[in-house]
Structures are given as C-alpha cells and as structure tokens.
Amino acid sequence: MKTTEAAVQKAYETVRKSAPSGEVATYIPELARINPDLLAISVIDLQGNQCSYGDAETQFTLQSVSKAFSLALVLQENAAAVFDTVGFEPTGNPFFSMLPMESEHGKPRNPFVNSGAIAVSSMIPGGNAKSSYANFLGFLEQICEEKPVMDVDTHRSESETGYRNRAMANFLKQYGWIEDVDTAVETYFMQCSTLTNVRQLARMGLFLANRGIDPLTQKRIVDEESCRAIVTLMTTCGTYDYAGRVAIEIGLPCKSGVSGGILAIVPGKMSIAAFAPRLGTHGNSEAGMELLKLISEELSLSLFQ
Amino acid sequence: MKTTEAAVQKAYETVRKSAPSGEVATYIPELARINPDLLAISVIDLQGNQCSYGDAETQFTLQSVSKAFSLALVLQENAAAVFDTVGFEPTGNPFFSMLPMESEHGKPRNPFVNSGAIAVSSMIPGGNAKSSYANFLGFLEQICEEKPVMDVDTHRSESETGYRNRAMANFLKQYGWIEDVDTAVETYFMQCSTLTNVRQLARMGLFLANRGIDPLTQKRIVDEESCRAIVTLMTTCGTYDYAGRVAIEIGLPCKSGVSGGILAIVPGKMSIAAFAPRLGTHGNSEAGMELLKLISEELSLSLFQ
Amino acid sequence: MKTTEAAVQKAYETVRKSAPSGEVATYIPELARINPDLLAISVIDLQGNQCSYGDAETQFTLQSVSKAFSLALVLQENAAAVFDTVGFEPTGNPFFSMLPMESEHGKPRNPFVNSGAIAVSSMIPGGNAKSSYANFLGFLEQICEEKPVMDVDTHRSESETGYRNRAMANFLKQYGWIEDVDTAVETYFMQCSTLTNVRQLARMGLFLANRGIDPLTQKRIVDEESCRAIVTLMTTCGTYDYAGRVAIEIGLPCKSGVSGGILAIVPGKMSIAAFAPRLGTHGNSEAGMELLKLISEELSLSLFQ
Amino acid sequence: MKTTEAAVQKAYETVRKSAPSGEVATYIPELARINPDLLAISVIDLQGNQCSYGDAETQFTLQSVSKAFSLALVLQENAAAVFDTVGFEPTGNPFFSMLPMESEHGKPRNPFVNSGAIAVSSMIPGGNAKSSYANFLGFLEQICEEKPVMDVDTHRSESETGYRNRAMANFLKQYGWIEDVDTAVETYFMQCSTLTNVRQLARMGLFLANRGIDPLTQKRIVDEESCRAIVTLMTTCGTYDYAGRVAIEIGLPCKSGVSGGILAIVPGKMSIAAFAPRLGTHGNSEAGMELLKLISEELSLSLFQ
Numbered sequence A, B, C, D: 001m002k003t004t005e006a007a008v009q010k011a012y013e014t015v016r017k018s019a020p021s022g023e024v025a026t027y028i029p030e031l032a033r034i035n036p037d038l039l040a041i042s043v044i045d046l047q048g049n050q051c052s053y054g055d056a057e058t059q060f061t062l063q064s065v066s067k068a069f070s071l072a073l074v075l076q077e078n079a080a081a082v083f084d085t086v087g088f089e090p091t092g093n094p095f096f097s098m099l100p101m102e103s104e105h106g107k108p109r110n111p112f113v114n115s116g117a118i119a120v121s122s123m124i125p126g127g128n129a130k131s132s133y134a135n136f137l138g139f140l141e142q143i144c145e146e147k148p149v150m151d152v153d154t155h156r157s158e159s160e161t162g163y164r165n166r167a168m169a170n171f172l173k174q175y176g177w178i179e180d181v182d183t184a185v186e187t188y189f190m191q192c193s194t195l196t197n198v199r200q201l202a203r204m205g206l207f208l209a210n211r212g213i214d215p216l217t218q219k220r221i222v223d224e225e226s227c228r229a230i231v232t233l234m235t236t237c238g239t240y241d242y243a244g245r246v247a248i249e250i251g252l253p254c255k256s257g258v259s260g261g262i263l264a265i266v267p268g269k270m271s272i273a274a275f276a277p278r279l280g281t282h283g284n285s286e287a288g289m290e291l292l293k294l295i296s297e298e299l300s301l302s303l304f305q
Helices: A002-017 A029-033 A063-085 A099-103 A114-122 A129-144 A152-161 A163-174 A181-192 A198-209 A224-237 A240-249 A286-299 B002-017 B029-033 B063-085 B099-103 B114-122 B129-144 B152-161 B163-174 B181-192 B198-204 B224-237 B240-249 B286-299 C002-017 C029-033 C063-085 C099-103 C114-122 C129-144 C152-161 C163-174 C181-192 C198-204 C224-237 C240-249 C286-299 D002-017 D029-033 D063-085 D099-103 D114-122 D129-144 D152-161 D163-174 D181-192 D198-209 D224-237 D240-249 D286-298
Strands: A040-045 A050-054 A254-256 A261-266 A270-275 B040-045 B050-054 B254-256 B261-266 B270-275 C040-045 C050-054 C254-256 C261-266 C270-275 D040-045 D050-054 D254-256 D261-266 D270-275
Touching: A002 A040, A002 A050, A002 A286, A029 A152, A040 A198, A040 A286, A050 A198, A063 A114, A063 A129, A063 A181, A063 A198, A063 A224, A063 A254, A063 A261, A114 A163, A114 A181, A129 A181, A129 A198, A152 A181, A163 A181, A163 C163, A198 A224, A198 A261, A198 A270, A224 A240, A224 A254, A224 A261, A224 B224, A224 B240, A240 A286, A240 B224, A254 A286, A261 A286, A270 A286, B002 B040, B002 B050, B002 B286, B029 B152, B040 B198, B040 B286, B050 B198, B063 B114, B063 B129, B063 B181, B063 B224, B063 B254, B063 B261, B114 B163, B114 B181, B129 B181, B129 B198, B152 B181, B163 B181, B163 D163, B198 B261, B198 B270, B224 B240, B224 B254, B224 B261, B240 B286, B254 B286, B261 B286, B270 B286, C002 C040, C002 C050, C002 C286, C029 C152, C040 C198, C040 C286, C050 C198, C063 C114, C063 C129, C063 C181, C063 C224, C063 C254, C063 C261, C114 C163, C114 C181, C129 C181, C129 C198, C152 C181, C163 C181, C198 C261, C198 C270, C224 C240, C224 C254, C224 C261, C224 D224, C224 D240, C240 C286, C240 D224, C254 C286, C261 C286, C270 C286, D002 D040, D002 D050, D002 D286, D029 D152, D040 D198, D040 D286, D050 D198, D063 D114, D063 D129, D063 D181, D063 D198, D063 D224, D063 D254, D063 D261, D114 D163, D114 D181, D129 D181, D129 D198, D152 D181, D163 D181, D198 D224, D198 D261, D198 D270, D224 D240, D224 D254, D224 D261, D240 D286, D254 D286, D261 D286, D270 D286
Parallel strands: none
Antiparallel strands: A040 A050, A040 A270, A254 A261, A261 A270, B040 B050, B040 B270, B254 B261, B261 B270, C040 C050, C040 C270, C254 C261, C261 C270, D040 D050, D040 D270, D254 D261, D261 D270
8 A cells, every 4th residue: 555655645746736727617506616726536445545635525526426326226226227228338429418319219328428327317216316315325325334415505506407417308208218307317416416525435436446345344235247337337438528538548447527526446456536626628627637647657557558 | 378278268169159140241242252150269378378269270351450550550650640630539439430520620539430540541651552551561570470461352342342431531631631542541451451360360469468569579569658548449449339348248458350350458468369250230240259258257357347 | 263272172182082191190199099081171362262171170289380370479579589599491300300409509490390499489478388378379369360279188198298399498498598498398388289270270371471461351460571581481491301302392381290280371372271190201291291282283383483 | 674674783783882791712722713802693584684793704613503504404314313312301511511421321412412413413424524524514505505614723623622522422432322433523523613604604594494494595404393393402402501591581592602603593584693702601602692682672582472
C-alpha cells in the first residue's frame, strides 16, 4: 500500500497545483451551487487499506455513478432479464442522445446511457419509486457498511427539470421496455440524488474489484459473471463518448457522473474514487480524470499492457 | 505452457464437435470459395512456446485483421499524425457504415472502421500503392520472421468490387483526410489480401502482448504508448458492433476479419490466432469466437476480472 | 357543379367496386373497432354546392387532419410566433419520427409532424387543456357552422396509450418550445379525438380554398398569407413521407389522418373530404387517396400542370 | 404580357437597388471567379413573348438546374425505369447529404439530390460520357432552338475536385443503381458545366409550363405525366432543404443551381429564369429568389392560393 499511497499523494498534489479547467454542470440548478474547486481522491485495496486526499469527506451526489450500482442490484436479482432489456454495445454518442433508440425499437444500447439506466432503475424491486429507492439504499448500505441518504434539493431539482429523461421513459414505455413511466424516472432521479463522498464511494466499489465478493465482509454481492459484465461495461461505456480515450489514457473501468465523481476499478487490486466538480466537454470530471491518469501511469494499472 | 496447451486442445475439440453455424462471407467472390468447415487455433506465449490445432497451416487472407498491423506500422512512423486523422471512439455501428462520417467532417471514428483503416493505409510510407504495400509486407516480415505474400485473386476480386471502400476513400479525400484516393484504396485492398495462417498470425501479434517489443527478437516494434493504444482499440472497436459482447464474453483485445481470422492478445502473456470461415451476423468468425471464449474462460484470461 | 358531381360519383363507384386494400390503424385500440369497409366522399365548391357519396354522415375522428385546423387557429392568433417554433420544411421521415429533432435543438421540422402539431396545440389560447380545446371546438364551429364534439372513448384511448407523443412533448419542453407538457398533449389528444364526417369536413376546409375567407359566410378566418402557408404545407408535408408521391399523383394539398379521413383543397375552386379506414403503409387512407386521384385526373385539378 | 413585363421590370429594379447579400459558391474554384453582382431575369410566356432585364446574355453554367433537363430526357426515353431507381420524396437534408442513402440500400431519395441526379445522368443514352453528353446537348438544342456548349474550365474544375460526387457514384454502384461510375460522374460533371443565359434558360423551360409540349414548335418533348412529375419535384425538392420556404414564399416549381441560376415554371402561363451569383445558406441565389418572390406576389402566381 505504501507505493500506492505515495503515487496517490503525488497525483493529488500535482493536480491540486495545476490550473483548474472545465465547467461545473448547470443543467440541474442544484449542481451549479457547488464550490467548483473541490478536489478529492480515495483508494482502497482488497485488504481494506485505504488512503484519501483532499476533500474526502465532502459530499456530492452520485448522479450517473449510481448506474453501476443499480445495475449490480438488478443483475443480482435477475441477470437474465436485464440484458433482454438493455444491450451492451457502446454507442459512440453522448449520454443524452435518443438517436439510437428508434431504429432499434427503443431498446437502450447499454445500461449506462440514460435510457438504459432508467430501464435498469425500473427493474429494481419495490413496485413504486419509494420502495425501489429504499431497496437501492439498502443495497448501498450492504456494500459500504454505511447508510447513505438522498439530497432532497437535488432530487427536487432533477425531478422538476428532467424533461429529457421523462421523454426517454415515455419512449421506453411506448416500446414496452418499462412498466411505469413515473416509477422508473422517480427511482432514477432519487438514486442519482444519493449523497456520498470519495472515501465511501471507493469502499462501495470494492466488490467490483474482487469478482463480486466484498473482500472485507466476504459477502458475495453479485456472481462472477455479472461482476465481469459491470466492469467490462464501465470500460466500454462508462464515460460516454469519451470511453475510447479513457481506455487508452487510463486503461481502467470507470463510471463518471455529472456532479464530478468517478469510480474506477482495478480488478484484483483496488477501487478508486475521485471527485472534482469541473467537467470537460464530454461530461466527465476534468481533474478527476487527470488524477486517475497519473495514478494509472505511476502504478502501471492499465489493463491493456 | 502445459495448462495452456491442454485448455487450447480441449477448446479445439469441443468446437470441432459442435454443429457449425454462420455463413462464409460472399461480398468478395473470392472469399466464397473457401471450405466453410476449416478450423484452426494457435497460441504462442512470450517465451516462444507455441501450440496449434486443426488447419494451422491453411492459408487465409488477413482482411480486417491487417488493420491492427497497418496501424502499428504508421504509429511507429508518426504516432502524432495518426490520431489527428482517425479518432479512437467506438461507433456502435457496423464496419461498413458511412453514417458517422458526415457529421464529423468525414473524420473516421477510429482506425478499425473501414474509413479509418483506409486513412491509416494512406499513411503507410511509399508514395504509391506498390511501394506502400512493400513496406507493409516488410513490417509483417519483421514481426513474424517469415515472408507473407499477397493472394492475387483475392486482391483482384476486392479491387473490382470494392465500390463502398472507394466511396469512403473519395469521401475522405473530399474532406482532406487522405492525399490520393487510388493509392489509399489500392494499398488497403492489397494489405487485406495478404495471406497468413494461424501459426504465423499468432506470431505476428506477439509484440502486442509484450508492450511493443517482440519478446523473441527483443526488437522494439512500437513504443509502449502506441502498443497500449492498439490493444485498447482492439478491445473497444476490434470486432465491430459486436465489441461490447466480445468484451463481456471473452474479455480480450481481438481483431477479426471477414475471411474468418481473429487475432487476440493477452497482455503480458500470449498471442492467440483463430480461424474458421463461417461468420456470425456481425461479421466475426463464429467458431473462432467460440474457441476464444472457451480458452479465456478455462484459463481465466479476461482483463475484466 | 354538374361535371364535378359526375366525376365524384364515377370515382366513388369505381373505388366502391375495387377490392379493398390496406389495414385499419390499431395503435389506438379505439380505432381498431371501426368497420374497415366504410367509404365516403364529399365535395363542396365556393358557391356552397355540395355533393356526397357513400357513408357521408358516418362519424370518424379527425386525428391528424385536425393539425390543419389547429394551425389555422394559432396562425390567426399570432402568425409570427408560430413559425418561430415550428419550421416549414418537409422531413422525408415518417410522422412518428423523433430523429430530426435533436440535431435541431428539438425544433419541430414542420407543424404537421407530431412534435410540431403538439407545439401548435400548446399555442391554442386557453391556459389549460379544457379551455384550449373549447377554443379549438369554437374555431371548428366557426368554419363549419355546426358544433362538433369529442369522442370520449377515443380520447381516453389516446391519452392512455400516447407514450410517444408524451415523449415528444417532454422533449419539446426540455428545449423550451412548449410551456407545459400536460396541457400540450391533452389539448392535442382532444383535438385528434374530435368527431366529424366527410360532409362536415369538406365544409370545414372551404376557407382554405378561398384565400382564408369562408365564401359562404364571407367571414375572414385567416389572412391570405397564413392561408397560403397552410395550403403549401398540406402539399409538401400533409401526407407524411408519402407527400412526394401524393403531389405527383394527385397534385393537391392534402391532410390525412390515421382514422382514414383526408381533406384536400383545390385553391380557388373547392374543398374535398374523403374517408375510408384502411390505411396504406405510409399511414394514409388507401381508398381515400384513390378517390382523390381519380377525381383530380378526371377534373384535371393538379396544381402542377 | 404588358402587366407581366411591368411586374418583372419593377422587381428587377427593386432588387437591383437593394444591398447584395450572400456569397458566391467557391467549392469549385471556377465558380469563385464570377462577378458577384451580376443580376438578370427573363420571362417568356406560352405565346413566345419574352422580356429580359439586366445581364440577360451573360453566360453561367447550368449546374443543378441541369437536373431538370436530364430528368426530362431520361423520362422521355424510359419513364418506367427512372422511378425504379430514384424516388420522389423530399429529404429535408442538404443537397450534398449522403445520409439517407444507406438505410434505403443506397436508393436516391429523389432525382434532384446529387446522388439521384448522378443516377439520372447514368441513364442518358450514349454508353459513354462523351456520347451521353452529346445526347444531353442535343436535347437542350431541341428545347431552346440554340446550341449550348460546355465550359471547359468549369468542367475540368468539377472533375478534379468532385470527390463527394465520386463517393456517391461509387456508393450507387455498390448497390447496383448505376452501371459505370466514371460514365455517370463524367456525364454529370459535363451537364453541370453547360453554359446558358437567362434568356435561353427561360426558353428551355417553356415545355414544362405547357404540359410537355414546346408551345412555339408544337413538338411534344415529354408526355403529360412526366411533365407533371418534373414540375411537382421542382416544387417539393427543387431548392434543397429550402424547398418548404420557397413553396410558401414563391409558390412556384423552381430548380436552382450553385452558379446562381434558377428556373421557375408557372404551369399554363410562363417560364422564368433568374441569375445572380451570390447564394444564401441553403445554396440558392439570394437575389434570384427575391426576384421570383416579388414577381410571384405582384402577379399572384403562387400555385397555393
């Protein structure tokens, strides 16, 4: 862990000193209020050794990072059904795009584009948004041994302005991919509004680095095959139309969110969470990606070498 | 190597016995003439241990597998220029699609869609198709220590019927991505028509499993960064709109061709070549993919676990 | 009128005798219940002479034919605002397509694609769906001197199943083209569910054949320029991706609906309404189009000769 | 004719005085050399009365205006075959777009998009580009009683730079819509390079205003049905993705070209040719369109009122 800690600290200090670039997301009013210069990183290995730098206890909402966990939850419940509803091919399109849907009878291309994530949320057991979200929170508690909560203001903000997501949900319903529009989008908005911090987020991802078993509790969270599917999809589709570049430059499975959080998995080794609110043009945290790049290079973590 | 050899043999025998599925490619008349039930696999590790099963000396043309090598060649020459011309994002579209090009000023999405590969071929030094192809063959000789040759009939067949590729080349020229239409497509058609077999093809890929250095000759073929880019792109874009499924089921960087050949890389470990002419709906060898899946599972080779 | 009457009767008898083709629309359960072999035609000239054949008093819902009238209503109110919100170019796409919207910031291509029609409905004065629809009915009463009513079952059917239209409305809201999603779609669903018959429908269209003035009441309904815009748009976009063929074969401005109704305008001469529930592959009444074709040929009505 | 002449003169003088807008086309180097402030208009009625204003004898190349005449020529030869190869639906896309082609097996949407026009040119009898073009010139001579010639420099310029058109032709060949790529594009480039002036161009179009018969020679040029198809297609597709606006504002069948020429037809009345090199954003002559708009308004020529 010493080498890792040194590499993480060095990366943190390098990024801390560099001029900030990118812009905070504003499409949800609530997101725009954050201090744009927050910066945090946390790494935890399979033995439970963890090191964190920067604003590691500062909370932010999961946003699209939540998609990795809702996918894990539903794969655990009924893996077979999931990939009947969402595909697993990259799109080459931005996360908000509706274009690929029509030609394929509205079937989402993968579980990480918004339409796919809404379809996944609709499969969380519960029957209504409140119960489904309670199950989602229960799942998170299981994987991080803490009780996350929802940010009420962000949720209201998402719910009031999420017309594109409502459009997608109606479209999914039109083609029969989801049962109920309101349940699906409300569950999705709530899961996106869940608060976390990098320390907790890195912990949440640990089972994904260990073939589906939480190495600290020894509990199986998802079966091996599902774990591999999630990690693979994080690599090919986890960072939108930037996934190709991320794969080359960082070489790790990542899932990013517009609040500036990123979860990265190093299979067999560790789980990494980064946070910095300024986003690049493709919707990923600029400083967060830079941190991951430096750490991956220093520790030679890329899967592709 | 013993464990590997046993796994490869077992996979070969399993696939050999199973009912063949898929159809031989017919879009080039020459391809349609092959015995559809050929089957071959070869694995070589970084120490040079190699085992082969089935029709391991039977020749087939490289087709799109050649794209991995032409990319290596031009990255070796001028890596900076290459990614100014071709991107590195997956497309989610079939290999023959021209759709993504117009909205992006004709810039190919990645070096493995046909338009990108034609642009890459146009960057092979030589000045005309004959010289450029001679350089391509020279590069292959360097990486496999044998002298491959071109199949004249396949080349004539490609050249006479490749209107879609000529269309793309004209389109690339329109936007200034290539210098000369005829040089680009002729070089491309010739490289696709190069004959190989699985034993030789596995050998050709070995430098990609060893960070750009041929482990047997100790010659550096491409720099580490270029090697990582090629291996990454094989993972995200090497099997067309099937790449997402291949990543989940096999978990290895692969480059396939319509003649039924596939090259798979296991970074730090080995290079694998498979061959079987029947293709699935996405244009990849059915039995070849099945072989890779069985071997990857048996030896736990997926990068994503 | 005698020549006209003879031509209309002859066309009716020809079509009556021919084998029916096409299928009744089923996407709204309510539409599927109709007798598929109903057939009706009515023609009214600027002097008020009217002749009708077949099931001329049988009621059907306006569906997309209503788009011509909602457009007239809002152009009368604020013509300038309308074409800031909806364009006037043909799309070459089916009526249900959402594809053109994203690349143009969600702006509907024209007022006759569904997204455009929903945007138009949102501009009907009223402030809520009930009042807006009352104004729509008031407008219809003004142009046909009768009081049309809504079919409650069709409206409920549309409202319960119209996910695609709700998707579009959410998308329009996302881009700021409409004020309120529910008001827009509800108004739209209600106007589509308005009952009419061919006698009444032909009467409704008469002002469009007379430069915006109802020739029987001498009331100006819309200004000349707006009238010309509506009639032009009926020609270029009134029959979806079949408009090019309709223009060649019939040569008249037409607006069709999935219930099987069609309104055709002969500028300076007459208004024609046809009705037959079986639709062709492009969503237009097969027998209705055939009637219009025969009448247009017999009376040499095409604008393009 | 007196009223017409007065209206044309007044329109000419109004436009002459107004500040010029738009830019001369530069995509063919040869086009960029023209005096941008040339302006010309000519009107000829079915009796042969003709009036012209401005630079009425100044020559310009037909460019896309030629598409109306090549279509007439091939419809005269074998009308049935033509619409098997090119459709007749508007595209809503710019003239250069290749996008609609792939999803429809490369079939051109209509004869006035470039791909459609190239397919039409390939159907001109001749067997090679030189003979086919000779037949095209022969056809023009028949309809204007003069001998037009080709501008050698423009043709060379088109031929040397027309990669997009060559791309389309290769694509058409791929799908079997044309016989020979070079014959098709060379014939197309030559027809586009044919010189004319507004006086001659108005004369050329006269048969289209008279149901296919040249009213001055009484020769039938095309059958009535073909004439109606051409005139209709000029209305719905003759001015690219500006056709919807042209139909509303001018209300006449028009075919424009990037050299700044426009042909407009008033069925049963007259043929109009305008010329002014500065183009608007959609590739149509700005001043030419303004002339047509003023004349159409003054003489109440719109078909849609």
